[in-house]
Amino acid sequence: MKVRTRFAPSPTGRMHVGNLRTALYAYLIAKHAGGDFILRIEDTDQERYVEGAVDIIYKTLKDTGLEHDEGPDKDGGVGPYVQSERVKQGIYMKYARQLIDKGEAYYCFCTPERLESLKKEVVDENGEKKVVSIYDKHCLHLSKEEIEANLKAGKPYVIRQNNPTTGTTTFHDEIYGDITVDNSELDDMILIKSDGYPTYNFANVVDDHLMGITHVVRGNEYLSSSPKYNRLYEAFGWEVPKYIHCPLITNEEHQKLSKRSGHSSFEDLVEQGYLPDAIVNFVALLGWSPEDNQEIMNLPELIEKFDYHHINKSPAVFDTTKLKWMNGEYIKKMDPAAFYQEAKPYIDKAVTRDCDKEKIAGLVQSRIEIFPDIAGLVDFFEEVPEYETSLYVNKKNKCTEENSLELLKSVLPILKDQDDFSNDALFATLKSFAKENGYKVGFVMWPLRTALSGKQTTPGGATQIMEILGKDESLKRIEAGIEKLENK
Ligand code: GLU
Numbered sequence: 001m002k003v004r005t006r007f008a009p010s011p012t013g014r015m016h017v018g019n020l021r022t023a024l025y026a027y028l029i030a031k032h033a034g035g036d037f038i039l040r041i042e043d044t045d046q047e048r049y050v051e052g053a054v055d056i057i058y059k060t061l062k063d064t065g066l067e068h069d070e071g072p073d074k075d076g077g078v079g080p081y082v083q084s085e086r087v088k089q090g091i092y093m094k095y096a097r098q099l100i101d102k103g104e105a106y107y108c109f110c111t112p113e114r115l116e117s118l119k120k121e122v123v124d125e126n127g128e129k130k131v132v133s134i135y136d137k138h139c140l141h142l143s144k145e146e147i148e149a150n151l152k153a154g155k156p157y158v159i160r161q162n163n164p165t166t167g168t169t170t171f172h173d174e175i176y177g178d179i180t181v182d183n184s185e186l187d188d189m190i191l192i193k194s195d196g197y198p199t200y201n202f203a204n205v206v207d208d209h210l211m212g213i214t215h216v217v218r219g220n221e222y223l224s225s226s227p228k229y230n231r232l233y234e235a236f237g238w239e240v241p242k243y244i245h246c247p248l249i250t251n252e253e254h255q256k257l258s259k260r261s262g263h264s265s266f267e268d269l270v271e272q273g274y275l276p277d278a279i280v281n282f283v284a285l286l287g288w289s290p291e292d293n294q295e296i297m298n299l300p301e302l303i304e305k306f307d308y309h310h311i312n313k314s315p316a317v318f319d320t321t322k323l324k325w326m327n328g329e330y331i332k333k334m335d336p337a338a339f340y341q342e343a344k345p346y347i348d349k350a351v352t353r354d355c356d357k358e359k360i361a362g363l364v365q366s367r368i369e370i371f372p373d374i375a376g377l378v379d380f381f382e383e384v385p386e387y388e389t390s391l392y393v394n395k396k397n398k399c400t401e402e403n404s405l406e407l408l409k410s411v412l413p414i415l416k417d418q419d420d421f422s423n424d425a426l427f428a429t430l431k432s433f434a435k436e437n438g439y440k441v442g443f444v445m446w447p448l449r450t451a452l453s454g455k456q457t458t459p460g461g462a463t464q465i466m467e468i469l470g471k472d473e474s475l476k477r478i479e480a481g482i483e484k485l486e487n488k
Helices: 017-032 053-064 083-088 091-102 112-116 144-152 200-210 220-236 266-271 276-284 299-305 320-333 336-350 357-367 373-382 401-417 423-437 441-453 462-469 471-486
Strands: 004-007 036-039 105-108 119-123 129-133 158-161 168-173 177-182 190-192 215-219 242-246
Touching: 004 017, 004 215, 017 036, 017 053, 017 215, 017 242, 017 266, 017 276, 017 299, 053 266, 053 276, 083 091, 083 200, 091 105, 091 158, 091 190, 091 200, 091 220, 105 144, 158 220, 168 220, 168 242, 177 220, 190 200, 200 220, 215 220, 220 242, 266 276, 276 299, 276 320, 320 357, 336 357, 336 373, 357 373, 357 462, 373 462, 401 423, 401 441, 401 471, 423 441, 423 462, 441 462, 441 471, 462 471
Parallel strands: 004 036, 215 242
Antiparallel strands: 105 158, 119 129, 158 190, 168 177
16 A cells, blocks of 8 residues: 655644654655655644645645645645634545444534633643643433424534544554553544634544545644544444654753744744754754664654664754754755855844955855854954954964064065965965974964964955955954054
């Protein structure tokens, strides 16, 4: 049987890292097995719907390379792929009525006030407090006549699942194993809401079945509801798909990754200067690792290596230091022209003078982890910062403030005579100057680079910096360095 997985996001805003991981794992499971990856838009919760969020979903899938085989824009014969359109076709109501006929579901006309009185506070599987209300089956006992009369009178109603109150239900999760719950804990959850829309709880089962989904991948917040989903499959007589619940993702403080952490969505991370490919690689390792422990993997490599049996149960920590490192590795591997395109806005912002920005990009490509690192590395091209003359002192190159001053004074006229300010030509000139005077090259370059940059470390050496700054600006800076050392 062909493997079919789906990504079923709700259009509620930016793409949370946890959702991106669900999409990625579902994609990898399908592609690893040569199967299909389906996109389904779960927009039945009208209150949470955010304008423009569907576009974000498409854009994120495109930017991350997770191309779907079927979806609202690619018909595969089991559509529509948007739940609100499926509502209009009466799909969920049809199946809810089938359950009512089988005694597996029932109409409930309880008022909000009555339901309010059934609420109580509990702690969920992630240790968080939440309010639940276990329905007391009040409306299960209505007579046929009462139900008819209520419906006729236009009383608002929901349709609830009719779960047993005794015995146990067991279901199997590929990651968490067999899980058994007491049926007394199973709430008669709502399948169809009073607005006629299905709940996620019902729609996911109906759609996963009708769309031929073989592996259901989702976050572990759905684990506790899965016995109820299993009962629905059984009530319909449908085959239960394989469940793959992914572990919780926490921040470094081991708290659930929240919007407030500032890096909880794909879009946040891109804005912070991370590359989509690096984000995908990083997210793949949030709860999974290949047997050989390789860390840098592009999408084709992930497809090849991904084996869902190795997904972990324990929470995955979002380690920003690791993401930064990984991003740096991806930046190093970028084609220089592509890197320049990405880096240019950051360089332009830090360096407004007219100079060869592509050469600056070439100097920083191997030295940054994220794009915003660029500013701090290249700011001296704009202006030499305030610096102490002690910066000229360097043990390794035997530079002191005194001999640096002498050196700069003797090199200045040579550079004034130099017409070709290319890196190669400058290097050749300074190398022969060093040789003639019996100096080491480093002894010549250190004071120059200090005067040119005012910094202890720079991307690129003195001659590379001079090439970018050009003759006039370079000479100006060296003269300023001489003045600084003379007047200290
Ligand atoms: N619509 C659900 C969500 O966005 C999907 C959960 C699932 O993957 O089944 O959380």
